[in-house]
Amino acid sequence: MAFELSAEHEDFRRVVRDFAQAEVAPYVEQWDRDAHFPVDLVPKMGDLGLFGLVAPEEYGGAGLQDGAFTSLCVAIEELGRVDQSVGITLSAGVGLGINPILTFGTQEQKQRWLPDLVTGRALAAFGLTEPEAGSDAGATRTRAELVGEEWVLSGAKAFITNSGTEITSVVTVTARTGERPDGRPEISAIMVPAGTPGFVVEPAYRKLGWHSSDTHGLTFEACRVPAENLLGERGRGFSQFLATLDDGRIAISALAVGLAQACLEASQRYARERVAFGRPIGANQGVAFQVADLAVAVEAARLLTYKAAWLRDEHGAGRRTAEEVRQAAAVAKLYSSEAAVAATRTATQVFGGNGFMEEYPVARFYRDAKILEIGEGTSEVQRLVISRGLGLPVD
Known part of the structure; x- marks a missing residue:
């Protein structure tokens, strides 16, 4: 029974700690005071391999096998020790941005989105929470109707991390796409590229904390995306x-x-x-x-x-x-x-x-x-x- 991280994980911890002390610590107070999202830091984190820890080499990731998720947690802990906003940027960027595409995406979706995401050239977000559907995610009201070869989305999301940065490339959105045989809503996940007409990023929130993290509400007004933007199986969202x-x-x-x-x-x-x-x-x-x-x-x-x-x-x-x-x-x-x-x-x-x-x-x-x-x-x-x-x- 072992209660210690491996020597490799401890070496990695020191690398991330040194990075946090050099690239984050000197600026934290100013970023917090100005509610500034440090977009230039993201590719530096990408260069260190932090966004690619759980991704295969074919998409530009580290291709780690054993202990990849543990490595991610080490990185999040060390960044969070210096600044929680930077820590959540990595946590959400991988856990909510990259992982759904990596786990449920088609080969075409992975090839399109992951290379930029795992290298920190872009960020992705996950739109789940709504103004009236937080913990009760089954109460989702955002709808997506399949019209011809397009999904047409209407609705709103709230408190979405990494959704409004200048390098945000795509947001995965949960939406009602129909009704199940038992009468419950059919929920599916659909990828909406940044800049899609009808996809509106609301002004950033004024928050109690996490001042230099990027957080926005999102609105979808007859927003059309191709049918192949469905992530995973229909109804499995x-x-x-x-x-x-x-x-x-x-x-x-x-x-x-x-x-x-x-x-x-x-x-x-x-x-x-x-x-x-x-x-x-x-x-x-x-x-x-x-x-x-x-x-x-x-x-x-x-x-x-x-x-x-x-x-x-x-x-x-x-x-x-x-x-x-x-x-x-x-x-x-x-x-x-x-x-x-x-x-x-x-x-x-x-x-x-x-x-x-x-x-x-x-x-x-x-x-x-x-x-x-x-x-x-x-x-x-x-x-x-x-x-x-x-x-x-x-x-």
């Missing part, structure tokens, strides 16, 4: 997005671990350096115990995250089931996201009044954390998934 979310939940868990780790490191430094009543505040049990509890939470979150990532890699090799991955992903995402929110609260408390000031990074950490309990399925949804996995008769 719901099951496709469930599989996509399993990967995404592990990635969000890795992002949360990065944030909690940053809180731990900041709290350690401050508790050693801040002097009150003639001694470092870390000499007081009231502070020292908070930092100790934070270290425990980080360790537990990391172990749950990399267990889930390992299971995902094992599933890709045919050695574990999708159900095992789904349960582990929900457990990791639930614990890690809630631990990250608690970690930012602890770090802010350790910093005292300074923790409330934007000059200190823990203020940004605090703002960035909350969305981790919401995106890729709320904490309540994770508890529902876990309960069902335990065989409980949950409605």
Whole structure:
């Protein structure tokens, strides 16, 4: 039984950490203050191979076999340790942009879209959430009607990451394409290239956190795309997005671990350096115990995250089931996201009044954390998934 990453993964961690310190850390405060999406950073991440970790060499990816998804989680954790916005750009770019095409696309779709996506020359997005259909994805109202050789889409999506950048090339959209025999809506996934007439990217949101991440609402007004833009089988969009979310939940868990780790490191430094009543505040049990509890939470979150990532890699090799991955992903995402929110609260408390000031990074950490309990399925949804996995008769 091993509880350590491989030497190769640790070497990779150091590479990504050095990149984050050199290319992200010096600019984070300014990007956050200006709500600036660092589009020039994306191809640099592509040059490092971060967007191609799970993709085959034939599309320009790394062609990794063993541990590819774990490598992705290592990269997300290390970027998230420095800036959550950059971390989610990678997480969504791979998990929600590349993976659906890689998993469900035809050879023609893969050849068309993946080479630019895996090298960071372009970004893709996944349009699932709607103004009235978040956790209840079955309530999707966006419709797509097959008219001749074209899909005609009408509807709206909300909170879509990487959807409005100048290098966004395509958005995969879930839409009602009919009705199933049991009366439930038939949900399919359709690829909509950026710039398609009738595809409107709404102004960027003003957000509590993730200020330098790209997030928009999308509107489709008689938007026409070719029939061959259907991704996967017609009527299988719901099951496709469930599989996509399993990967995404592990990635969000890795992002949360990065944030909690940053809180731990900041709290350690401050508790050693801040002097009150003639001694470092870390000499007081009231502070020292908070930092100790934070270290425990980080360790537990990391172990749950990399267990889930390992299971995902094992599933890709045919050695574990999708159900095992789904349960582990929900457990990791639930614990890690809630631990990250608690970690930012602890770090802010350790910093005292300074923790409330934007000059200190823990203020940004605090703002960035909350969305981790919401995106890729709320904490309540994770508890529902876990309960069902335990065989409980949950409605």
